[in-house]
Amino acid sequence: MKRKAISRRKMLQGLGACVALPFLEAMTPPGVSTARYVERIRPKRLAVFYFPNGVHSEHWTPKGRGNDFELSRTLKPLEPFKKDLLVLSELKNREVDVRGTDGHYAKTAPFLTCHNITKTTGSNIDVKGVSMDQVAARQLGGATMFPSLEYGVDPIISGVDQNVGYTRLYGSAISWASPNQPCSKEIDPHHAFNRLFRTVVPGASSGGQDPWRKSVLDLVMDDAKRLNKHLGAADQNKMSEYLESVRSVEKRLTSQDKLREFEANITPDIRKELVKLNVRLKDYVEVNSGYDVTQKVRLMMDINALALWSDATRVTTFMFGNSVSNRNFSFLDGVTGNHHTISHHRSNDRLLDMYSKINYWHTEQYAYFLEKMRSMKEGDQSLLDQSMVLYGSSLRDGNSHQATNLPIVVAGKGGGALKTGQNLAFEKETPLANLYLAMLKALDVKVDQFGDSERVLTEILA
């Protein structure tokens, strides 16, 4: 026998006036907010895009230097953004490029941390540092609903790699909130959209508000605190992870002020985009296998761009795939097989050609994102002008696995902090961390050193 759930309305009637009906005002276009919005300080944003398995080396680096350069075959889709680009050569993630480590996992986890990780099948996960995006999130995140958001397409890879002795978790995360804790990435477009926008899009699935949520969360935090007193090091660690997680959820879900502020920032333009995206999402169904990955990537990118535009967050990362990605790329004309196997091209012409096509596809998606950002206006500027959008991989050539001369592009003017429209080659083996340090500075993050950085990469700064 079935019965209807107790409606929230009934519960709330029961409570009388002690709890406000949530978010009803959000359903009507905010009258005052437009004016407020224009006056708001336009924040700077950071977005990172990671792709696995490196690049076809000869098709990557543009010809010419400085502001006089010609985009390479792989970077061709970025032609419309040439003036917004920094193509950077000869950067190296030095700490990870040592003998005796593995080619993929040991380079993916440190892509944004610039430290050598502990080799383990899981008992002592340690990336030795906090990733660059999380450093930024710690300082910029206080102002927004989410300190940072992490996106991707594929779930964490299962298992441990018995040949090299690493847990594949290391290959599944680039954002590390602490040396032992990766951020979970959101890979489902519906979840990702609803998490941010369910209260502001009419008709999007709404979770509603439970009046006792806060009491429930307080109660379970008490449990954790009590347990915490009687525990050893490892246990305390687990319990503090638990506590921090509940705290952060409670802060966001029960603080009406931040939500109001966020909702007030939803301009009619943003709302229009959200409604459109919501319709596309309703049509999107993921089946067990063989979904259209281009479509999925673009949906996730749209959500990513809207998250930045609506100021739900100022820091995002995006993984096109996990380390050693075995994505089947046969949907591209002239490609047969999976990404990782093809990246081991053995200098074979046919494989190199396919490899290059896969790289090109990635750049096309990145260009799509940049186009999105450019179409999103903030006063007389675009979102792209206000942002730094890093695009790169943790390897140069997928066949030889070296972390030297990494393929790295930065787009966007970072609110005027970056001197874009340049193709720059640095001295060989310049630390990648120098770039991150410069980007953090450009974001006005107070930091003097990052990873193995030696200096600020001032050449990119305006």
Add this chain to the structure above:
Amino acid sequence: MRFALITCLALGLFTSTLSAAGYPPDQIHYWDVVMPIMRKYCNQECHNADDLKGGLNLERYDFISRIQRDGELFTSLIRLVENGEMPPENKLQMPAAEQDTLLSYIKKYLKEALAIPNPGQIPPRRLSMREYAYAIQDLTGVSLDPTEFFPKDPSGGEGFDNFARVLYLNPLLMERYLEATEYIVEEAYCNVDRWERIVPGYRQSLGTALRVWWQRVRHDRDISLEGPLAAAETQITDFATRAYRRILLPQEKQKLLDFFTEVYLQLPAIPERFDISMQQVFKAVLLSPNFLIRQENDRPTEDPYLVSSFEMASRLSFFLWSSIPDDTLMQAAYRDELLQPELLRVQITRMLRSPKLKRMAESFASQWLEIDKLADPSHSVDDKIFPEYSPDLGKWMQQEAVDYFYYTLTGSNNLLELIDGRYTFLNEPLAEHYGIEGIDGENMRRVQLDDPIRGGVLGMGGVLTATSLPHRTSPVLRGKWVLEKILGTPAKAPPPDVPELEEAKKTNDEMALRELLTIHRANPACQGCHQEMDDLGFALENFDAIGRWRDSYGMKLVDIDASGIMKSGEAFNGPVELKALLRSKKAQFAKSFSQKVLGFALGRGIDFKDSKTVAALSETLLENDFDASLFLTEVAMSYPFRYKLSDPVVVQEF
């Protein structure tokens, strides 16, 4: 600290300073006599932090305890030195006397390490998403697809998703727990039968109603809470005890009751008042770390000790059922029966007969065989080349493996049939795919096979597809799989900087696969591992990339050569001969399988300290015709499964 120590050693200042610091004589002797030999012949030129030859840094081993912890590594190093493979010919050679000293002492350390019983520590861990969903089902009756709510869990140790240290928590997960909890409680309530099983409810009798009314009129006092509170107390205690898998502490119970009262008093007198209040309390229980995190209490001792009765109940139920203990197990725990070996056996036997064992079969088999890959959308089959393949077919392939594994546990009770058996599990589409006739309908059933090629994991579509590329088979991947899963001897990581072969540049997919691979392993650095790996894979070449039988390649009708030679010298041709050969390598399979199951049962990696347990479990298999029930019972009765060590930090703090 360590650097300071190394500096001391380098300056030769150590003896006086360190013995004064109270290091045991053995350790001092190691620094004085043994370590210098290792430093001179092993570390100095190759195995140090900078050169890292073979990925090995022996400088790290400045304490005997470190050698003991990495006993497995040192066992293999001893073998290399004894065989004369190390130091290599072109390096400084170790004189016999020094080699003797070095090896005899390292052997002594390793022997000592094994003499001290060490069950290992089991750190607290979050329930895996799989376990969470089953626990919710057993607790509330609500079935939940964890993939709809949660990101996938990472794996560690022996390759399973119940590995403590990687099961982290973060804000995103917590948010999802909150959503799932709200969904679960609402779903539980929506079904009246389900709800009444966990909340029989509170009905006010006419007498009570009158009494309440009278009290209110006479004394101006509201005692209406007494009845519901008493009912709530029973129902909350029952629910939370099952969820927390132990007896509630008085203050825990009080807190939940206080919360019940708080909600109840805020609500007006609507008929659902009691139920709404209970719902809120259940949410708090389901979000509590007491439910979400498995955690055993440490005791103030450095010696191993038996885990408590309730902790044992959880260890058993999460191992065999991927879920919380049932009422019978909880009662047995309450009576301390699980601490008595004979009574413990009774419970294990009962649990092995429960249909819930199927959950273990599914979780273990799909992870061990790595066929869960088939459900990963990025790892898809090229549908232009294989239009016959569909996600549904993939699902049935996974089901075949799970049903088969379950059958070796419960039906045939013979784990050796995992390698070779004369039956499998099929439905109509899968049978058609395999070219087997006479199977109607979509339900999976056991089918006796006339042809010996299919029975066992090596003939399963799931395994054969998961070890292929989207567009063709890969003998390398299949050979690697056989080495890892059946023989337990994973290949080493490929050496870095393998130079490109000129020949390789000219290869193309039109060439016969065998020819291609022969060219690729022409480099002597590759030959060692690849010869065996590729040959093992070639034995399965008669199965195409989606597991169908074929006699020749493609349109050109090139015959398939499925012959090869094992490292140990035996020749084979095709899957049937390979299976017979692998079946004869019983001892290797028994060891590798024991290690996997023990790792799954404990939720941690298996290492040197567990050698005795692994050896004993392999013996059990070998001496009892791979009896599955007996084997699983022995895993659950084993020393590390029943005992534990405290976290050293706790011991110090007490």
